[in-house]
Amino acid sequence: MAATLRCGALVSSTAIRRRSQLVGAFSSLSSSYIRTGCAQSLPFVPLLRSKFCTRTPDKTVRAVKMEANSNTVPSIVVYVTVPNREAGRKLAGSIVKEKLAACVNIVPGVESVYEWEGKINTDPEELLIIKTRQSLLPALTEHVKANHEYDVPEVIALPITGGSPQYLEWLKNSTRD
Known part of the structure; x- marks a missing residue:
């Protein structure tokens, strides 16, 4: 197969x-x-x-808790919004090239409503969903800040508490220590 x-x-x-x-x-x-x-x-x-x-x-495929498997490391999903597809592809490519993440999904069609400098704004954006090691969050955050056109780019991390052992092992092996 x-x-x-x-x-x-x-x-x-x-x-x-x-x-x-x-x-x-x-x-x-x-x-x-x-x-x-x-x-x-x-x-x-x-x-x-x-x-x-x-x-x-x-x-049956069994999920695994992160701390229960020595082949995995504590991992996170990080959300970063970008203004357009070109900016998203450029940033995603540099993140994966630097082994700061195993994978970055680019989700088009996000509409963001937010307050900035006392004004309510609505802008079309794209969302990067980044899968990486928890230990890489500081380096990933610095990379995003250095390579993003926004003054204050969104970098929000959520823990991965479990999942497919094979995928989580691939995530570990595809990122730097």
Whole structure:
């Protein structure tokens, strides 16, 4: 089975085919779903579970707590907003090149509403979602400040408390110590 490592996940060709089959199934919502707003009321949910949830308990992917696995390190997700795609790609590329992060997702279409110098502003932006080691936050923050066009760039870190052991190990191995 062919598999591809993407920044967000390890994706197999089988999983992609399965997802594409689901598109048609979910496009025809029943009236019971519309009335209740609950996916459990859809008549085909048990069928989908039996057809597409073929993993046996021994093959289940298990999440891991960060401190429980010596192959991982305490990790974080960092949010940084940028004014446009070009600025986002440039900053994301320099962050990954410097091994300050394993992966940076660029999310387009963010609209930010904020107060600056006594005035309410609304601006289109893009959001960088950066996955890195907790220990790299000071260096990442300095890198963003030095390479960002905003006077006060957003740098907000959230802890990763667990996840796929393989992904978290890849994050560790893709960043500098």
